[in-house]
Amino acid sequence: MKSFEALGLSKGLVESVQQIGFEIPTPIQEKAIPILLKGNRDFVGLAQTGTGKTAAFGLPLLELIDADSRNTQALVLAPTRELGLQITSDLENFTEKFKPFNIVAVYGGSSISEQIRKVKRGAQIIVATPGRLIDLIDRKAINLSTIQYVVLDEADEMLNMGFKEDLDKILSFTPDTKSTWLFSATMPREVKSIMKNYMSDPYELTVGEQNTGNVNIEHHYVMVQEKDKYLALKRILDDNPEIFGLIFCRTRIDTQRIAEMLMKDGYNADALHGDLTQQQRDRVMLKFRNRSLQILVATDVAARGIDVEDISHVIHMNMPDEMEFYTHRSGRTARAGKKGISIAMISRRELGRVKQLEKTLKSPFKRMMVPTGPQVCQKQLIALMHKVREVKVNEEEIGEFLPAVYEELKDLTKQELIKRFASIEFNRFLDYYRNAPDLNLDDRKASDSDGDRYVTGSRFFINLGKMDGLDAGSMLSFIEDVSGVNRKSIGKMELKGAYSFFEVEKDKADLLLSEFKGGVEFKGRQVRVEMTERRNSGPRKESSSRDFKRGRTSGSTFKGSKTTEQKRRRY
Template sequence: MKSFESLGLSRGLVESVQQIGFETPTPIQEKAIPVLLNGNRDFVGLAQTGTGKTAAFGLPLLELVDDRSRDTQALVLAPTRELGLQIASDLENFSEKFKSFNIVAVYGGSSISEQIRKVKKGAQIIVATPGRLIDLIDRKAINLNTIKYVVLDEADEMLNMGFKDDLDKILSFTPDDKATWLFSATMPREVRAIMKNYMSDPFELTVGEQNTGNVNIEHNYVIVQENNRYPALKRILDYNPDIFGLIFCRTRIDTQKIAEMLMKDGYNADSLHGDLTQQQRDRVMMKFRQRALQILVATDVAARGIDVEDITHVIHLNIPDEMEFYTHRSGRTARAGKKGVSIAMISKRELGKVKQIEKTLKSPFKRMMIPTGADVCQKQLLALMHRVREVKVNEDEIAEFLPAIEAELKDVSKQELIKRFASIEFNRFLDYYRNAPDLNVEGKRGSSSEGGEERYSTGSRFFINLGKMDGIDVSKMLELIDDHAGVSKKDIGKIDLKGAYSFFEVEPSRAEEIVSGLNGIEYKGRQVRVEITEQKQSGGSRGRSSGGRSDRGKSSSGRNSGGGGRSRSSNQKGKWR
């Protein structure tokens, strides 16, 4: 196994990474660093998140940049503020025993005048988010003519977040003879387009098979009815008392709602989404990094670039519609060679999507049963006993209190003492889960949905004059419908995105709200037009509607008919909607 020194790095850099705790290079570092140290060729590195990409490009960058010059020589672009700050911090740590660099992080949400001042002092390396860098370019506050190296980190994430035009503009201000290094977890056609337009004969390196998942992630899924998602989520959390995890939701509204419900139910949780101010985001992330939070509920966009060590679980409250989103979500765990668990909560109708992700990732998915009340109680009791066994006893300080304790308990037998001690913590779980129903949904992989789980058997299909060209993706469409029509995702079915328009399905009872809520609003300067195009009748026939009103809102096969598994224990709070 190679060492960092054998890769051609200077002694000072090797000492810095050893001081941080890096002993041997990861596969991406071992293969990329010798190539990048030449500094004279474009480079494309494809590797999953958590494999050490920052050191793979950061160490060669520090080796090549001249610390004696005040010119800006290297530009690192990252999709989010959090990732940008993490990269800048890592570069500073890497160079601690090597050279003295002025590394400036440029990002939104902080004083732009202060960032301009730091840049003008002479920043050899700038780490930036695209939006804020565009602001500096427009103000003529930054000179990119001296750039020798451009690094596009998490390129697929930047494109997924809609930064294509910003990237095009930024790269147009950099010299033609620069070296461009692109790192990505996936390689969609948009990333290929950047390679074609801005790179010349790049060295391409793939670590691990393309589109394969991190082998250290255990991929699981649970099948649950829509109205039982939140109770099932709590079961999973309670069954893993030592969890340090991320929960992903599709929309900001759901993220905030789930976090508030968890906090109300006594969980150490908080939310991260786009409606938070930068100060609020910083506070939440600091608490999560310091493990003052046990659970962070986040949207895909808000969680981009989160690099927090030792995350044990990633829970997908809704399985994402885009393959890349699942890859990035699950990649928040099992970083730096550690193990992690990804759990997707799905309906029976989404089994095909799980199979598709499994095939693409080339990683097996295992069905996990939602723990029963008895399972949770047993796991919590054993966890309590483990903490008792492992607790550190301060013999000197507790000694003076022991006589009084022993006197208080002198009439209690050892067996009775054990039972009473366990019950102090354990009774609340026994009370909560007494008579708790089984939340698992029967069904084999690939089977079709039945009964109440088939949400769209009587759905209405809508046309909307917004599509991919408007920057709309599935999560943005869900938010748009929720924000303006008040229709939550539980009532929204399949979304089919086209270039200039899209189609989506909605529960018939909400059709009038869709038409009245969305028609005539503006989205990015474009007036929205919505029409109902089709209604699926329970008998299978289809018919066109002349207007936007659905008169079948109370179909006998609606969501509230039937409904096994809806009963809950009396203490259970807050049905998730």
């Protein structure tokens, strides 16, 4: 395996990456850097999340940029502000012993005037999220005509999040002579479309097989009833005292609810979702990076771009609706060649989806049993004893207090002292888990009594889809909160580009239609809901429309209306 120096990088760049702690290039870095250093060809790199793609494009980019010119020469586009800030930080670290560059991060949720000032001061490299960059373009505050290199990082995620039109607009302002480098974990149809429309004979590099998972991730699943998921989650956390993990939920509401329940129950947890201000998000992420926060509960969108070292576990409270989402979720662990564990919490009817994932990722999924009460108690007790063994004793400062301690405990034997000390912590878990039931479902076929029934009923058409920035999770929240129909009554969902289909229990159909009457816009489009026959038999006459004013994206919460006065409310 080659060293960074052997890849053709300058001495300063090599010293910078070595100072960070990189000694040997990852496979994507080893193969991509020599090609990108030539700077004369479009490039497509496919590699799983956590394999070092930022250095793979960042190091050659810094090598090619003219640090003496004030012109903006490189544009890096990222799907989220977290990933954009992480890329900016990495690029700045790479230049520590190299050349001085002005690298500017442009993203929503922060002062646009301050970002404009930094750009106009002369930014050789701009790292941007599409939405904020469009704002700067519309204000004529940024000049992309001098761009020589465009990097699309996590391209599949940008398209999943509905940024295709933004990408089209942004790329139209860049010169035809630029080189475009595209990095992605998966290769959906939309990414191939970008290659066709904006790239000329790109060099294609795939590290590992397409659609395969990170081999360093152990994939597990637990099979429990929906109502038992939170109890099962607590047992998994208690069974892993040293966990440093991410918990994924579909919606912002679920994310906040799970985080608040965990905090109330004494866990060191917090939430990350789109309803937080940028200041709140930054504070949560700082705590997580510093490990003063042990568990982060997040939505898919909010967690994209999180690059935190040594995440031990990723737990999925719900199976994601797209295979790519599972890839990106689980890819938050086992980064930079380290090991990690991904645990999906499923019902019986979702077992088929696990088997499909297993085939697609070419990685085995092992069933993991939810720990019993005695197993958790034993694990906690051993963890406590380990802390006792490893604790650092300050002999000098504690010495003067020890005689009083010895006097207080003089009538206890060694065995009695150990038992009493262990019981201080152990009794709490013992009291909680005494007579705790088995939460694991058996392997028999699913039935309605499981509480995880697969909903079939009335089928509806809605004129919203992926082009509106919605995924199945946010569409589910939209339908639930506008109509008041509980998500357990909402069944199979098919998301298309400009429209979608979903099923609702028959006795909830009239309620759904009545609640979708009104006038609110969603991204300027009037929402139309119609009951349809099965498959392609066309819509029925019964229909309802409701304009939805706010154009929120994945994980959004949508407040429905229950009274005439509330229905007049503009969102």
